[in-house]
Amino acid sequence: MKIRLASDLQTDSIVDGVGIRTVIWTQGCSHNCPSCHNPGTHDFKGGELVELDDVIDRLMELSGQDGVTFSGGDPMFQPKECAILAKKVKELGMNVWAYTGFTFEQLISMGNPDILDFLSNIDVLVDGKFEIENKSLDLEFRGSSNQRIIDVPKSLENHEVILVNLNNKKNIIDYVSFKKEVLYI
Numbered sequence: 001m002k003i004r005l006a007s008d009l010q011t012d013s014i015v016d017g018v019g020i021r022t023v024i025w026t027q028g029c030s031h032n033c034p035s036c037h038n039p040g041t042h043d044f045k046g047g048e049l050v051e052l053d054d055v056i057d058r059l060m061e062l063s064g065q066d067g068v069t070f071s072g073g074d075p076m077f078q079p080k081e082c083a084i085l086a087k088k089v090k091e092l093g094m095n096v097w098a099y100t101g102f103t104f105e106q107l108i109s110m111g112n113p114d115i116l117d118f119l120s121n122i123d124v125l126v127d128g129k130f131e132i133e134n135k136s137l138d139l140e141f142r143g144s145s146n147q148r149i150i151d152v153p154k155s156l157e158n159h160e161v162i163l164v165n166l167n168n169k170k171n172i173i174d175y176v177s178f179k180k181e182v183l184y185i
Helices: 052-060 081-091 104-110 113-119 152-158 169-183
Strands: 002-005 012-013 021-025 046-053 067-071 095-099 124-129 146-149
Touching: 002 021, 002 052, 002 081, 046 052, 052 081, 052 146, 081 113, 104 113, 104 124, 146 152
Parallel strands: 021 067, 067 095, 095 124
Antiparallel strands: 002 046, 012 021, 124 146
16 A cells, blocks of 8 residues: 655654654645645645555654654645555554544544544644635744644544643643553553
8 A cells, every 4th residue: 555745754852742753744635725835735746655664663653752743735635645654653652643625523523433533643633724814933843723633532432622722831741651651651
């Protein structure tokens, strides 16, 4: 099985979620948000098709990373492939963040089993289209104030959106560390 990526994996990111992260840049997006910071990832035929096994091999070689972030493009356009990779990331003891132009509610209402499988392996989801009129350089991990940073496991469990509290970074880092420890027990 192959996944279409916009570029090679990017390690050591500190802007795509809490901690030191590797980013998987997926290719393909139809949201067409005005002033998108990554328009080169929109073309569904752009980028490069890469074997999932090759990406998994790269993930297994990672060191010094707290987690993996799926971005793009929009990873929800390749949910089956991303779900497989997210499961592997979790097995490796790292947490998963993902960015999407869809809202959490839209993703749930689609009823797509691959999207639901991917969501079940995401710790934090940044949802919603980038809106230039809501752009703020003061926001962490998102470009516009309409976008939400969602605790996916709690949201799925409670059947409502539960936001991550970014005001207490220590709790987020403890949460990330806790997730790692739980996977090794």
